[in-house]
Amino acid sequence: MSPINVTKASGNQEPFDESKLRGSLKKAGASEDIINQISESIKNLLVEGISTRKIYKEAFRQLRSESRKVAGRYKLKEAIFELGPEGFHFEKFVAEILNMRGYTTSIGEVVKGECVNHEIDVIASTESEYLLVECKFHNRKENICNIKVPLYIQSRYLDVRDTWSKQQGHKHKNHKGMLATNTRFSEDAITYAECVGLKLLSWDYPKDAGIRELIAKLNLHPITSLSSLNAAEKKLLLKNEVLFCKQICLNKSVLEHDGIDSRKINRIFREAREICNNSQNPK
Numbered sequence: 001m002s003p004i005n006v007t008k009a010s011g012n013q014e015p016f017d018e019s020k021l022r023g024s025l026k027k028a029g030a031s032e033d034i035i036n037q038i039s040e041s042i043k044n045l046l047v048e049g050i051s052t053r054k055i056y057k058e059a060f061r062q063l064r065s066e067s068r069k070v071a072g073r074y075k076l077k078e079a080i081f082e083l084g085p086e087g088f089h090f091e092k093f094v095a096e097i098l099n100m101r102g103y104t105t106s107i108g109e110v111v112k113g114e115c116v117n118h119e120i121d122v123i124a125s126t127e128s129e130y131l132l133v134e135c136k137f138h139n140r141k142e143n144i145c146n147i148k149v150p151l152y153i154q155s156r157y158l159d160v161r162d163t164w165s166k167q168q169g170h171k172h173k174n175h176k177g178m179l180a181t182n183t184r185f186s187e188d189a190i191t192y193a194e195c196v197g198l199k200l201l202s203w204d205y206p207k208d209a210g211i212r213e214l215i216a217k218l219n220l221h222p223i224t225s226l227s228s229l230n231a232a233e234k235k236l237l238l239k240n241e242v243l244f245c246k247q248i249c250l251n252k253s254v255l256e257h258d259g260i261d262s263r264k265i266n267r268i269f270r271e272a273r274e275i276c277n278n279s280q281n282p283k
Contacts (some may be wrong), residue, residue, distance in 0.1 A: 004046045009053065009141035011247040016046060021059065027212075028074035030063065038062050064227055069274035072245075076215055077141075077203060080182045082224035082234065087137030089238055091121045093222065094135050094180045094201070096154050096244070097211075098124040100218040103131070113159035120160070130164060131173045131199070132157050137179040145181045145202070147188040153179045182211065219274050221245040228268045233260050248272040 003015035018039055027037045038059050045058060056078075058247045064071035072079075081270040083089040083220050095105040103124035110119050111132075122133035134153045136145055157177030162169050178199035185193070185202055193200045197244055223245055237243075247254055249272050255265045 004048055004050070006046075006055065007049050007051045008142070009051075009140065013049065018043070021055070025059065025063070025074065028063070029070045030067075032168075034063070034066055034070075056147055066118045067274075068227055068271045072218075072221065072271065072275040074184055075225055075227075076221070078213060079225035080203075080211065081139065081141075083222060083238070083243075084139050086261075087121075088136055088180055089243060090136045090137040092243055093220070094133060095122045096220060097122070097201075097214055097218060098122065098131070098133070100220070102128075104124060111160050112163055115154070115159050115163040115207065118160055119154050126176075128177065130170070131176055131182060132160055133178040137149055138178065138183045140181060144184045144186055145179070145189050146186045147192055150179055150185075150189050150193045150196075150200070151210075152200055153177055154193075154196055157198070157261075171269060212245075217243075219246050223248065223272070226268060228264060228271045233273050236260065239259050245272040245275050249276045 005013040006016045007013050012173060016194055021038055021042060022035050025038060030038070041062060042055055045055070058074055063074050080090070080093070085092060091107055095107055098105050103126055105122055105124045107122055108119060109123055110117050111123070120132055121135040122131075124131040124133055134156070136149055138144075154177055161175045161177075164173075164175055176199055177195065178201065179193070179202075180201040183203060185200060185205060190200065190205065192198075200206070202210055203212055221244065223229065223237050223242060226234075226245065229237070237254070238259055240254070241256050242248065243264060248269060252265065252269045255268055256262075260268075
């Protein structure tokens with residue numbers, strides 16, 4: 001029997017791969033029984049050319065009926081896209097990743113270069129290192145960072161580096177450029193970045209240390225992963241600087257805003273705490 005082709009977001013088609021579905025469900029924390037149940041259900045749903053989006057939505061629907069915690073983790077990639085359409089929330093997300101890894105960060109600073117001034121998305125520093133970080137946020141999965149993006153970022157970094165190295169206290173610091181995106185890099189982009197020493201961060205790069213892994217490791221699940229919040233409520237929380245589920249876990253009162261149904265607050269709090277594996281008492 002010929003394999004059934006599925007249609008990706010880019011419009012390209014490829015044979016349905018059950019192992020990818022099972023792997024994504026396992027990474028979200030689904031039990032073997034749930035994985036088997038959903039996999040069988042999806043196989044019965046398959047028709048030639050079915051969209052991967054439709055498969056994802058059906059798997060998410062079934063997961064949510066079993067466990068909001070697992071469903072929230074399963075939709076992490078979609079949750080990052082919901083930080084848009086502008087990239088400002090993604091910049092804050094990247095800054096928090098760096099904060100959790102020991103850096104001090106600032107967002108949206110204008111830095112003088114040798115030739116021109118540059119507005120930098122994130123500047124991250126330690127006692128020994130300075131990072132100039134540019135964030136490339138995409139609203140569609142098929143939009144990846146090709147080689148043009150790191151070429152551009154590297155040229156900006158070099159212009160700023162020459163100025164940085166002349167500042168007091170910077171002589172012995174390690175200066176580097178960094179590019180972060182919520183999608184992926186092309187092979188040429190990775191090859192070039194590795195060659196010139198430009199740091200990269202994407203959904204799945206570096207291997208085993210991309211955004212997907214860092215979210216779990218650093219407990220940085222975005223509030224957009226909460227299925228108990230509607231779109232308006234997510235937008236309101238983001239506007240009020242509530243970006244991460246852990247902020248809700250630490251202080252339930254951040255949910256007490258006009259526009260959020262008071263009857264839902266306990267349910268939202270419970271889901272956030274489940275996603276974070278957090279057992280502390282609400283404030």
